[in-house]
Amino acid sequence: SVLFEQIADSIIDGMIEEARDSVQKALDDGCEGKDILNEGLIAGMNEVGVLFKEGEVFVPEVLISAKAMNAGMEVLKPYLQEGDVKKVGKAVFATVKGDLHDIGKKLVALMMEGAGYEIIDLGVDVSPEKIVEAVKQYNPDIIGMSAMLTTTMVAMKETIETLKEEGLYEKVKIMIGGAPVSDKYAKQIGANYSSDASAAVDLANQLMA
Numbered sequence: 001s002v003l004f005e006q007i008a009d010s011i012i013d014g015m016i017e018e019a020r021d022s023v024q025k026a027l028d029d030g031c032e033g034k035d036i037l038n039e040g041l042i043a044g045m046n047e048v049g050v051l052f053k054e055g056e057v058f059v060p061e062v063l064i065s066a067k068a069m070n071a072g073m074e075v076l077k078p079y080l081q082e083g084d085v086k087k088v089g090k091a092v093f094a095t096v097k098g099d100l101h102d103i104g105k106k107l108v109a110l111m112m113e114g115a116g117y118e119i120i121d122l123g124v125d126v127s128p129e130k131i132v133e134a135v136k137q138y139n140p141d142i143i144g145m146s147a148m149l150t151t152t153m154v155a156m157k158e159t160i161e162t163l164k165e166e167g168l169y170e171k172v173k174i175m176i177g178g179a180p181v182s183d184k185y186a187k188q189i190g191a192n193y194s195s196d197a198s199a200a201v202d203l204a205n206q207l208m209a
């Protein structure tokens, strides 16, 4: 409907006020929460993912779209019933030990949330032990690790070794990414690689299938 298109457009254009207002309008009009979510907000964010992949929009725009998405979600949340938000999977995210870069990881996490994943973000400089603890606590489907320094990417290998020691490696899928990381490195250490946020969503969906 036109209302859902307005919501999606507000996300694509990163219009925070408009996102709020258009969601409220759809609610006032009697639209169902889950339809507003799926056909409005998520449809918009998916389009942002496509535009990002095609190089039509860049990181700052994606972050603003994510803000608009969050603004719309705030209005919508009280109207969503349990079960409306179908979680396709749960992922624990971390920037690895010694590494403080978190912009890229946050962007990947946001896009995955937009695609329906529940993300538990452990932050930056996260030790293998903390990741192991989180796996035990949250029982995720996926672990997503990010590293931006050649000196910290080795912590990914270390984390995987620790997971193996704890008998947890077989229980989760592991995704890694970040500037110094490659597909070759991922294969070497027993992980899966994606190059950017929208590729990460595609990879996650493949791993969950």
Ligand code: B1M
Residues within 6 Å of the ligand: 059, 098, 099, 100, 101, 102, 103, 104, 105, 107, 108, 143, 144, 145, 146, 147, 148, 149, 150, 151, 175, 176, 177, 178, 179, 180, 194, 195, 196, 197, 200
């Ligand atoms: Co730093 N830094 N930095 N830095 N920094 C880099 C990474 C560097 C390449 C700059 C350079 O020298 N040209 C260089 C690394 C060199 C190397 O090791 N090869 C570097 C360095 C050296 C350092 C310090 C050592 C500098 C110093 O203090 N002497 C220091 C280290 C601190 C530490 O971590 N211990 C440092 C510090 C910082 C700041 C704190 C100032 C800041 C980080 C702020 C923050 O994140 N909150 C910072 C920044 C901003 C950068 C650059 C400029 C930009 C990184 C970024 O956010 N890009 C970066 C240079 C560059 O990359 N051009 C640089 C935007 C972001 C959206 O992209 O992070 O690549 P990116 O994420 C992408 C993909 O990589 C991928 O998807 C994302 C979205 O498309 N991806 C994943 C990332 N994680 C993924 C996970 C996945 C899948 C895909 O699955 C789980």
